[in-house]
Amino acid sequence: MQHISAIQLKAWLDSTHDKPLILDVREPWEYDICKLDDSLLIPMREVPARAAELDPDSDIVVLCHHGIRSQQVAYFLEHAGFNKLHNVLGGIEAWAKDVDPGMAQY
Numbered sequence: 001m002q003h004i005s006a007i008q009l010k011a012w013l014d015s016t017h018d019k020p021l022i023l024d025v026r027e028p029w030e031y032d033i034c035k036l037d038d039s040l041l042i043p044m045r046e047v048p049a050r051a052a053e054l055d056p057d058s059d060i061v062v063l064c065h066h067g068i069r070s071q072q073v074a075y076f077l078e079h080a081g082f083n084k085l086h087n088v089l090g091g092i093e094a095w096a097k098d099v100d101p102g103m104a105q106y
Contacts, residue, residue: 001074001085006094009061009086020059020086025073030065034092034104044069047076056082065106067091 004012013019022039024031031041042050044064054060060082062070067089074085088094096103 001071001078001087003071003089004061004086005089006098009088009095010099012061018059020061020084021054022061022063023054023070023073024063024092025069026064026092030106033106034096036063036092036095039063044073047073051077051080054082056080057084059084059086061086061088063088063095064091066093 019038022036024035024039024041025044025047026041027043028041035041042053054077060077062074062077062085064070064073067087070091071087074087078085090097093105096105
């Protein structure tokens with residue numbers, strides 16, 4: 001697993017390279033407040049049962065509120081054979097502060 005900042009993720013998404021899957025592991029009520037476009041919501045508690053929905057060979061960026069749950073999910077997926085995992089340091093809160101100040105925060 002690699003750790004990336006919100007600014008690095010923004011640069012990646014803006015680049016011409018293949019876009020990663022953004023896996024948001026927050027709860028639905030959190031996702032309803034703010035989210036990244038084209039992200040996939042799978043709450044942390046559902047990841048073990050739904051991991052087969054994800055491609056273990058694709059870049060997956062894991063995101064939560066502050067980066068703690070996403071790191072735990074990334075470790076879980078890493079042990080399940082996923083090898084292109086990226087955890088967003090500071091989570092969606094860092095995105096709101098560093099990339100999109102107009103984004104709703106909670």
